[in-house]
Amino acid sequence: MSRRRRATGGREPRSIGDSLKAVTAGFGSRGRAIDLNERWAEAVGEAIAAHSQPERLDAGRLTVVVDDPAWATELRYHSSRILAALNAESRAATISELHLRVHPGAGHKKPL
Structure with a gap:
């Protein structure tokens, strides 16, 4: 067995991009933060x-900040549709719950 194969546990080396994808997929939230935004x-x-x-x-709980209590109510009303849409193309984590937090002026926050 070559030295390179021994260093990688018998597997062929892989690109840094592939390694980063594998690592971030394990993180769940960090791996999907960009997709969510x-x-x-x-x-x-x-x-x-x-x-x-x-x-x-x-851990499957998506915290969403809204700028007014009325929008929190709207999100609660549509939560099952929203969860289905966000999970439709799920790669790793599954979102099972929306947690809403009201913070005036929160709309159009900078991305995660």
Whole structure:
């Protein structure tokens, strides 16, 4: 067995990009944070997206910040549709719960 194969546990070396994908997939929330920000408006619609932003994904619980209690109510009402849309193309983690946090001025926060 070559020295290189022994160093990698008998497997062929892989690219840094492939290694990073494997590592971030194991993180769940960090691996999907960019996808969530990119797909948020598509999943919730432009009106809701203008007043909300995904903040954190931890163990299947997505925390979303909204800028007004009325938008929190709207998200709760549509939560099953939103969860289905976000999970439709799931690669690693599955979002099972929306946790809503009201923070005035939270719409259009900078991405995670």
